[in-house]
Amino acid sequence: MVSRLSSVWLERPAVDPMAVTGRSPVQIREAGLFYITELGFCLVDYMQSKKSTGICVCLKDAEKTRKHLSEKNLIRKDLKIEKDEHFIYFPVKSTPKGINFYKVIKKEFKEIEKKPTSYKEIIKIPDKFKQKLPTSYDAIGDIILIKIPDNLLKYKREIGTALLTSKKNIKTVCLVEPVTGEYRTRKIQVIAGEKNTKTIYKEHGLTFELDVENTYFSPRLATERKRISSLVKHGETIVDMFTGIAPFPIMIAKHADPKIIYAIDKNKHAVKYAKQNIKLNNVLDKIEVINADAADISQVLLERNVKADRIIMNLPFSAYKYFQNALDIIAKTCIIHYYDILNEEEIPERIENLKKIAEKKHISLETLKVKKIKTYAPREFYIGIDITAKKKHEMLPM
Ligand SMILES: C[S@@+](CC[C@H](N)C(=O)[O-])C[C@H]1O[C@@H](n2cnc3c(N)ncnc32)[C@H](O)[C@@H]1O
Numbered sequence: 001m002v003s004r005l006s007s008v009w010l011e012r013p014a015v016d017p018m019a020v021t022g023r024s025p026v027q028i029r030e031a032g033l034f035y036i037t038e039l040g041f042c043l044v045d046y047m048q049s050k051k052s053t054g055i056c057v058c059l060k061d062a063e064k065t066r067k068h069l070s071e072k073n074l075i076r077k078d079l080k081i082e083k084d085e086h087f088i089y090f091p092v093k094s095t096p097k098g099i100n101f102y103k104v105i106k107k108e109f110k111e112i113e114k115k116p117t118s119y120k121e122i123i124k125i126p127d128k129f130k131q132k133l134p135t136s137y138d139a140i141g142d143i144i145l146i147k148i149p150d151n152l153l154k155y156k157r158e159i160g161t162a163l164l165t166s167k168k169n170i171k172t173v174c175l176v177e178p179v180t181g182e183y184r185t186r187k188i189q190v191i192a193g194e195k196n197t198k199t200i201y202k203e204h205g206l207t208f209e210l211d212v213e214n215t216y217f218s219p220r221l222a223t224e225r226k227r228i229s230s231l232v233k234h235g236e237t238i239v240d241m242f243t244g245i246a247p248f249p250i251m252i253a254k255h256a257d258p259k260i261i262y263a264i265d266k267n268k269h270a271v272k273y274a275k276q277n278i279k280l281n282n283v284l285d286k287i288e289v290i291n292a293d294a295a296d297i298s299q300v301l302l303e304r305n306v307k308a309d310r311i312i313m314n315l316p317f318s319a320y321k322y323f324q325n326a327l328d329i330i331a332k333t334c335i336i337h338y339y340d341i342l343n344e345e346e347i348p349e350r351i352e353n354l355k356k357i358a359e360k361k362h363i364s365l366e367t368l369k370v371k372k373i374k375t376y377a378p379r380e381f382y383i384g385i386d387i388t389a390k391k392k393h394e395m396l397p398m
Contacts, residue, residue, distance in 0.1 A: 048110070048111040049108045049109060049110045049111060050078075050079060050108065050109060050111055051106060051107070051108055051109075052076060052079055052091040052092070052106075052107065052109050053091075053092055053094070053095065053104065053105075053106060054089045054090055054091045054092060054104075054105045054106070054107050054109065055069075055089070055090050055092055055095065055096065055102040055103065055104055055105065056087050056088070056089050056102060056103045056104075056105050057087065057088055057090075057101060057102045057103075058086065058087060058088075058101070059083065059086060059087065059088055061101055061102075062083070062088040065088070065090065065099065065101075065102065066081075066090070068096060068098065068099055069090055069092065069096060072096055072098075073093075074090075074092045074093050074094060074096055075090055075091065075092060075093075076091040076092060076093055076109075077112070078111060078112055078114075079091035079109035079110065079111060079112060080109060080110045080111070080112055082109065082110070089105065089107060089109070091107075091109040116165075116166045117166075118166065119133075119159070119162035119163045119165070119166040119167070120133050120162075121166070122162050122165055122166060123155075123158055123159065123162035124158055124162075125155045125158050125159075129151075129152060129155065132149065132151065132152060133152065133159065134146055134147060134148060134149070134152075134159075137163075138218070138219055138220070139167070139170065139219070140199055140201050140210070140212055140217060140219055141199030141200045141201040141202075142169055142170055142171040142172065142199055142200075143170070143171070143172045143173075143174060143196075143197070143199045143212055144163050144167065144170050144172070144173045144174065145174050145176045145186075145188075145212060146159065146163070146173065146174070146175060146176065147175075147176055147177070147178070148175055153175075156175055156189075156191045157191055157192065159173075159191065160173035160175075160191035160192025160193070161173075161192045163192065164192045164193050170193070171193050171194050171196070172190055172192070172193040172194050172195075172196050172197075172199075173190070173191050173192040173193055174188045174189060174190050174191065174197070174212065175188070175189045175190075175191045176188055176189075179216060182266070182267075183214075183215075183216065183266070183267040183269075183270070184216040184244075184315070185213065185214055185215065185216060185267075186212075186213075188212060188213045197211050197212050197213040197214075198210070198211045198212075199211075199212065201217070201219065203219065203222045203225075203247070203251075204222065204225075204226055204251065204255070205254070206247075206250055206251060206254060206281055207277070207280050207281060208245055208247060208250070208273075208277050208280075209245075209273055209276050209277060209280065210245045210273050210277075211269065211273070214267075214269040214270075215244060215245050215267065215269050215270045215273055216244045216245075216270070217244060217245055217247065220373075220374055221247070221314075221373070224373055224384060225247055225248055225251040226251060226255070228248060228251070228252065228312065228337055229251045229252045229254075229255040229256050230255070230256070231310075231335070232252050232256035232257075232258055232310065233256075233309075234256075234257045234258075235257070235258070235259045236256075236258045236259060236309040236310050237258070237259050237260055237262075237306060237307060237308055237309050237310075237331070238252060238258050238260070238261040238262070238308065238309065238310045238311070238312070239261070239262045239264065239297070239301070239306065239308045239310075239311045239312070239326075239329060240261060240262070240263045240264065240311075240312040240314075241264050241294040241297060241311060241312065241313050241315070241322060241325075241326060242264070242265060242294060242312075242313065242314050242315040242319070243263035243264055243265045243270070243274055243289070243312075244265060244267075244270045244274070244314075245270055245273040245274050245277055246263045246273075246274035246277050246278060246287065246289065247277075248312050248314070249261040249263045249274075249278075249283075249286075249287045250277055250278060250281050250283055250287070253278075253281075253283035253286035253287055254281060254283060258286060258310075260286065260287075260288065261286060261287045261288070262287075262288050262290060262301060262304075262306065263278075263287050263288065263289045263290065264289075264290045264291075264292050264294060264297065264300070265289075265291065265292075266291070266292065266293050266294070268291055271289055271290075271291040274289045275289050294315075294322045294325055294326075295322060295325055296325075297322075297325045297326070297328070297329055298325065298328040298329055301329055306329055307329070307330065307331035307332075308326075308329050308330055308331060308334050309331050309333075309334055309335070310334065310335045310336075310337070311326050311329070311330070311334060311335075311336045311337070312337045313326060313336060313337065313338045313339060314337075314339045315339070316339050316340050316341040316382060317340070317341055319338055319339060319340055320340070320350065320353060320354065320357075323338070323354055323357050323358075324357050324360075324361065327357070327358060327361050327363055327389065328361075330363070330389055330391070332390070332391050333388065333389070333390050333391075334388075334389045335386060335387070335388055335389075336386075336387040336388075336389055337384060337385075337386055337387075338354070338384070338385045338386075338387055339373075339382070339383065339384050339385075340382075340383055340385070341376045341380060341381070341382050341383070342380065342381060342383055343379055343380055343381075344379060344381065347370060347383065351365075351368055351370075351385070354385075354387070358389060362391065362392045362393055363389050363390065363391055363392060364389070364390050364392055365387050365388070365389055366387075366388045366389075366390060367386070367387070367388045368385055368386070368387050368388075369385065369386040370383055370384075370385050371383065371384045371385070371386070
C-alpha cells in the first residue's frame with residue numbers, strides 16, 4: 001500500500017531541483033516530481049506500507065518488550081516500529097512467548113526505506129556492463145574520485161549520478177586519470193554534482209583543506225601517517241621533503257612531540273594549502289613550510305643548521321633521485337622513511353642502489369624494513385622502507 005505523506009510546492013526561480021530539495025535527479029524522479037513550467041514544481045513524498053502481525057504494548061512496557069523481542073530476533077527489520085500517545089506497536093515475525101502483557105494486532109506498518117549499499121544497485125546501464133563497473137574509488141571530503149575503464153566511459157554520467165545518489169555526504173563526483181608529473185597531480189573532470197574541486201577532509205581528528213585538482217592527497221595513506229607519528233620521539237628534528245598539503249607533519253605535530261618539522265614542497269598550490277592546514281590544526285609552532293626544490297635542501301636548510309633525526313621521502317618513482325640530498329642533512333643517526341612504487345623483484349636492487357649512494361657519503365644504512373602499503377598495479381606495490389642511516393666517521397671513538 002502507498003500512503004501520501006506530504007507535498008511541497010517549490011517556486012520557479014529555484015531552477016536547480018537538487019539544491020532546493022536536497023535530492024538527486026534520480027531520487028526526485030522516484031519520489032514523484034511534478035514540474036510546472038514558469039510556475040514551479042510540486043514534490044510529493046510517498047511512503048510504502050505493509051500489513052503485518054504486530055504486538056501492541058503500553059508505553060511503560062516498551063523498553064523491556066523491545067529487549068525481549070530483540071533477544072528472540074522477532075522484530076521485523078523491514079518495517080518501522082510505531083507509537084501513539086499510549087501504545088507502542090512492534091511489527092513481528094511471529095508472536096512471542098514468555099511475556100503476557102501484549103495484544104496481537106494486524107496493522108499497516110510503514111516500510112523502512114532501503115538505502116542502496118552500492119551505486120551498482122541503482123545505476124541505469126545495460127546489465128552486461130554492470131559487472132565491469134569500478135569497485136573502488138577515493139572519497140576525499142565530499143568529493144569522489146573515480147577511475148573508469150575506457151569501455152565504460154560512455155556511461156560516466158550514469159556512474160557519477162548513481163554514486164551521488166547512493167552516497168549521502170558526497171556533493172561532487174570526478175573522473176580522474178592516474179597521478180602524473182612532477183607535482184603528482186591528476187587530470188580531473190566533474191561528471192556529477194557541483195563543479196567544485198576544493199574540499200575539506202578529516203582524518204584521525206585532523207582537518208585538511210585541499211584542491212584535488214592541483215595538489216596531491218591520498219586518504220589511503222592515513223594508517224601510514226599514524227604509524228609514522230607513533231614512532232616519533234620527544235624533541236626530534238624532522239624534515240618532510242615532499243610534503244604536499246602537509247598531512248605527515250600535521251599528524252606528527254598533533255600526535256607526537258617533535259622539536260620542529262620542516263615541510264618542503266615545490267608546488268606552490270600544495271604549499272598554500274600546507275600553510276592553511278597548519279593554521280587550521282593549530283600546529284603553527286611546530287611546523288615551518290618551505291616552498292623549495294628538494295634538490296636544494298641542504299642550501300635551503302643551511303642557515304637553520306638543520307641536523308635531521310627523521311626524514312620523510314614520499315615521492316614514489318623519483319625519491320631515489322633525492323636520496324643523496326637527504327643524506328646531506330642527517331644527524332649522526334637518522335631514520336628515513338622512504339616510499340616508492342616497485343615490482344616485488346625490483347625491491348632488493350633499489351635497496352642496493354640506496355646503499356651505494358650512502359656508501360659514497362660514508363654513511364651506512366641499517367635495519368631496512370620494507371612494508372607493502374598498498375597494491376598499485378598487478379605485481380606492483382606502493383612500498384615504504386624504514387631506513388636507519390648512520391654517519392660512519394662520527395661512529396668512531398674520538
Ligand atoms: C606523492 S606527493 C606526497 C605528498 C605528501 N607527502 C602526502 O603524503 O600526501 C609528492 C609531493 O612532492 C612534491 N614534489 C615533487 N618534486 C619535488 C621536488 N623536487 N622538491 C620538492 N617537492 C617536490 C609534489 O609537489 C607533491 O606534493
